[in-house]
Amino acid sequence: WAMPVQRPYMPNARRTAELIQSDFAKVGVKAEIVSFEWGEYxxxxTETKRDGAVILGWTGDNGDPDNFLSVLLSCAATGEGGANRAQWCNKEFSDLLAKAKxxxxxxxxxxxxxxxxxxxKxxxxxxxxxxxxxxxxxSAKVSGFTMSPLGDFTFENVDIAE
Structure with missing residues (x-):
């Protein structure tokens, strides 16, 4: 599956899918590339009976590892509509996440x-x-700006020279 939209982490999912398809072909695996309108995609x-692999990504928005690991990989995130699109459930993994939380x-x-x-891994x-x-x-006139690892912008310490 190739995303029909550009994302910061994947500007051309179709081309990425084509490269993966080519690599698969080299080892004798035939892969068909499909896509859908973004909402439908x-x-x-998230469907559990989905056929095939999905190209998708995630942008964490709060800096906590749980915002990535539990949301995308826990047993609780499996099933129809869940964000664990691999439908992978490892009890030991999920138990460690629960303890960490x-x-x-x-x-x-x-x-x-x-x-x-x-x-x-x-x-x-x-x-x-x-x-x-x-x-x-x-502009070189801007000082005090720092990028957030979360991708948001704060201008608290920003100054602009005259």
Whole structure:
């Protein structure tokens, strides 16, 4: 499946799908590329009886690892309409995420999320294809601007020289 829209992390999903299709063909696997209108694509991609792999991405919006791991990979996110489009459910992985959500100790949370990521890497329910880099062009007169790792903009310390 190829997304019908451009996203910051995937500016040309169709071309990406074609490259994957070509690689599959080299090892004897025939793959058909399909796409749908964006709303339909998102809805159909959550169906449990869906046929095929889906190109999709995620942009975290709060900086917490749970906003990525639980939302996209937990057992609770499987099923019709869920964001776990791989329909992958690993109880040990989900238990680690649940424990991490319940502790306020940053070192302990980090350890639990790292353990969960080891399971993800070993099981590989999906493959990461890309990570976007954001650029913000601006005048040399602007000072004090820093980019947020979340992609939002704050102008609290920004100044513009005359």
């Amino acid at each position: 998102l809805k159909k991609s 319940q502790t306020t100790d940053v070192a302990e949370r980090t350890k639990l999320y790292e353990q969960a990521q080891v399971i993800f 070993e099981q590989a329910p999906w493959a990461t294809l890309a990570h976007s880099t954001q650029f913000v062009p601006m």
